Amino acid sequence: MSNIVAKTGNEAMAEAMRQINPDVVAAYPITPATEIVQIFSSFVSDGKVDTVFVPTESEHSAISACIGAAASGARVMTGTSSQGLALMHEILFIASGLRLPMVICEVNRALSAPINIHCDHSDTMASRDAGWIQIFSEDPQEAYDQTILAMKLSEDIFFPAMVTTDGFIISHAMSRLEMYSDKEVQDFLGEHKTPYNILDTEKPMTVGSIVLQDFYMEIRTQMAAEMFKAKAKIQDAYAEFNKKMNRNYNVIEKYFMDDAEYVIVALGSTAGSARYLCEKLRENNEKVGVVKPRVFRPFFAPELVEILENAKGVAVLDRSDMMSSTGGHLFNELKSAFYGNAKQPPMKNYIYGLGGRDINMSDIEKVLHDIKEFSVSKVKDSDVKYITVRE
Amino acid sequence: MKKNWKELDIALIVKKGGTAQDFKTGDWRSSKPLWDQEKCKQCLICWLFCPDSSIEVKDGKMTGIDYEHCKGCGICAKECPFKAISMEEEKK
Structure with a gap:
């Protein structure tokens, strides 16, 4: 029996954590993710979970404590955002290198400077090479569902995972949430799986020993191969989730893509706005569509190429900039994915919404006009455009 | 033969104790x-x-x-009361 409630993104993620009932949560507060662990700490105080809650003095310590707990065989979660995720950066690589399952509920927020507490994807994107699974959510429902899914997935593939929402836009916006019973969540998760347990006194072991020229190359190659294999397992995990939890999620969501000529590719909450706009434009028989990748790491490159290759124009929306003169993260991934492909649709990058700048229907509609013009124009002087900005 | 990348244990954990001696x-x-x-x-001061x-x-x-573990710090030579240990430069 599902239970329909009204929850914000942060509340939804806290509820998912309660139902997962992790053994250890170590966390440090940061806007706009504070509520997730704050609400969860109330669950701990009220005896609604069996979790050991470790309030640390920094995010660096929080994720370090998570690693220690996970290596000791515990089911582990935390929550953070922006500078907090940046402070975890060094340790993120250790969590994945040690192949420890855990989940971060990450709320996307701009990075300083200038200091800003609102949404963009620069924090999560800055962690893209850390060997973590990265999942984007469009609304509280997806944040809730994907947090539960990610916990199981992480334990199936022994890679840590971060599930993201968009700061304030999702984290603080209330919407309809369909919750499972605690038992349904526990049944889905099944028994906790761990790659090893350092507290097993029968089998003493060393974890995290120094590995130099003679083995580092081999173990990183193995990790890369496992991440490659994880792609199929992620698809399986979504299929299993759909079946058991009665959902209809895909690793890449396609809207109106059967005959779409001009396509918007976007992550997170903006994909919802783009879909709404396309529904309106379809009433006027405009052949527009939306592609929403849920999973950014690992990157589903050939799958996205297959979906997009027949478009007349592809508008890639990035809520982050690589500051490399080549545009945003999603655009760069997609562009390189198309290298060597027989079909090369015109593709243009639109960097938008940095630091929480609103993007509305007219902005996305302008993008669709612009990509049409770009696709037919002979002179293509720049394929990166900054929008939602005062000119 | 050293193991190849497919043969290694996950995260290269070391599954027994006292392995520092092998390094x-x-x-x-x-x-x-x-x-x-x-x-x-x-006297065993060294x-x-x-x-x-x-x-x-x-x-x-x-x-x-x-010599598989001695790093040549020279403390033994310095402390030996009978000058029974001397240091010689490694020629490699």
């Missing part, structure tokens, strides 16, 4: 202690001071130096 660190050495058995009075447990002892008596 040969003696090749870091730039100078080498030489033991003069005739001058040695078996054994006491050696930070790397590289003075080999059997039945209460020094029997040699573990």
Whole structure:
């Protein structure tokens, strides 16, 4: 029996954590993710979970404590955002290198400077090479569902995972949430799986020993191969989730893509706005569509190429900039994915919404006009455009 | 033969204790202690001071130096009251 409630993104993620009932949560507060662990700490105080809650003095310590707990065989979660995720950066690589399952509920927020507490994807994107699974959510429902899914997935593939929402836009916006019973969540998760347990006194072991020229190359190659294999397992995990939890999620969501000529590719909450706009434009028989990748790491490159290759124009929306003169993260991934492909649709990058700048229907509609013009124009002087900005 | 990447344990965990001995660190050495058995009075001060447990002892008596782990710090030579240990530059 599902239970329909009204929850914000942060509340939804806290509820998912309660139902997962992790053994250890170590966390440090940061806007706009504070509520997730704050609400969860109330669950701990009220005896609604069996979790050991470790309030640390920094995010660096929080994720370090998570690693220690996970290596000791515990089911582990935390929550953070922006500078907090940046402070975890060094340790993120250790969590994945040690192949420890855990989940971060990450709320996307701009990075300083200038200091800003609102949404963009620069924090999560800055962690893209850390060997973590990265999942984007469009609304509280997806944040809730994907947090539960990610916990199981992480334990199936022994890679840590971060599930993201968009700061304030999702984290603080209330919407309809369909919750499972605690038992349904526990049944889905099944028994906790761990790659090893350092507290097993029968089998003493060393974890995290120094590995130099003679083995580092081999173990990183193995990790890369496992991440490659994880792609199929992620698809399986979504299929299993759909079946058991009665959902209809895909690793890449396609809207109106059967005959779409001009396509918007976007992550997170903006994909919802783009879909709404396309529904309106379809009433006027405009052949527009939306592609929403849920999973950014690992990157589903050939799958996205297959979906997009027949478009007349592809508008890639990035809520982050690589500051490399080549545009945003999603655009760069997609562009390189198309290298060597027989079909090369015109593709243009639109960097938008940095630091929480609103993007509305007219902005996305302008993008669709612009990509049409770009696709037919002979002179293509720049394929990166900054929008939602005062000119 | 060293294992290839497909054969390694996850995260390269080491599944037993006391493995530091298998890690040969003696090749870091730039100078080498030489033991003069005739001058040695078996006081074992070198054994006491050696930070790397590289003075080999059997039945209460020094029997040699573990060059696979000695890093050539020279503390043994400095502390030996009988100058029974001297340092010589490694020639590699």
